[in-house]
Amino acid sequence: MSRKPIIGVMGPGDEANPELMRLAEELGRQIARAGWITLSGGRKSGVMDAVNRGAKSAGGLTVGILPTSERDKISTYVDIPIVTDMGNARNNINVLSSDVVIACGIGRGTASEVALALKSNKRVVLLAASEAAEAFFKEIGGALISVADSPLAAIKLCEEFLRAP
Template sequence: MASILIGVMGPGETATTAQQVTARALGTHIAQQDWVLLTGGRNVGVMAAASEGAHNAGGLVVGILPGANTQGMSPFVDIPILTDQGQGRNAINVLSCQVVVACGLGPGTLAEIGLALKAQRPLVLMEMPPTLPPMVRGLATSPVTVAAEVSQAITQIHQHLLHGISVSH
């Protein structure tokens, strides 16, 4: 049976320290559940922190990279997928995950939230500006939850996997 892939998306160069701390803990806990972590693969911000957390906890990390080579890739990516599609890869990121965790808001993350809603992938929102979750829920036809702590996010992912599996795959 195929692995369960959980995505962690969020700002790159503009990520805050809080977002990176959360992302690293998300990576750790995702690996501890024996889920595979999927990120955008670059060596910055939320992607890098989540990858480090998961890899160091013994988990497997898939990085869906924007370029045609591994330049700028996080050293914690185990399986690099080279798309050469720039931001077009965001659609692949979202489709390939059973649950998408958006940790912090940037332009690329906003695109991934929209694509997750469109693809009806369950979403967990963390470290978001207060006006974002109600707006996202207003557009959603699939589950959207908000988590204040990483342990809560992990519980929500488990719930989404139980209820959402027929939708997501």
């Protein structure tokens, strides 16, 4: 059996701005079109909600790794909610379960996910990160860090990394 690749998309929740939401939705759409599974933090908020909405609009499968057991906070667009009830410690599960991690914007939680991904030697694609974020994560992540300037560029990088992990 060959499993479908799982692309983890991490990003700010409530503090995500409309542009970030647009990027996340486009990422979800493209991940679904590529035939991949979308994994996120699963909440009905910000990048998490938008990436799942995009993925479902293109018929994709969506997995959400939830920090709490509050069922009303799950994104409507998550097919498979995994309820951890372990707060931000679930961020490590997000990245360990992803074949490639895309950070769409950078909040405090996202920063922890990028760092945890690097700690486990996972490839990370930064999209819409600040200059300071790019500089810092390149410093500690070296070749594991790539920067994309559009959702499409991020998807191309994923394709490349999935071919040669």
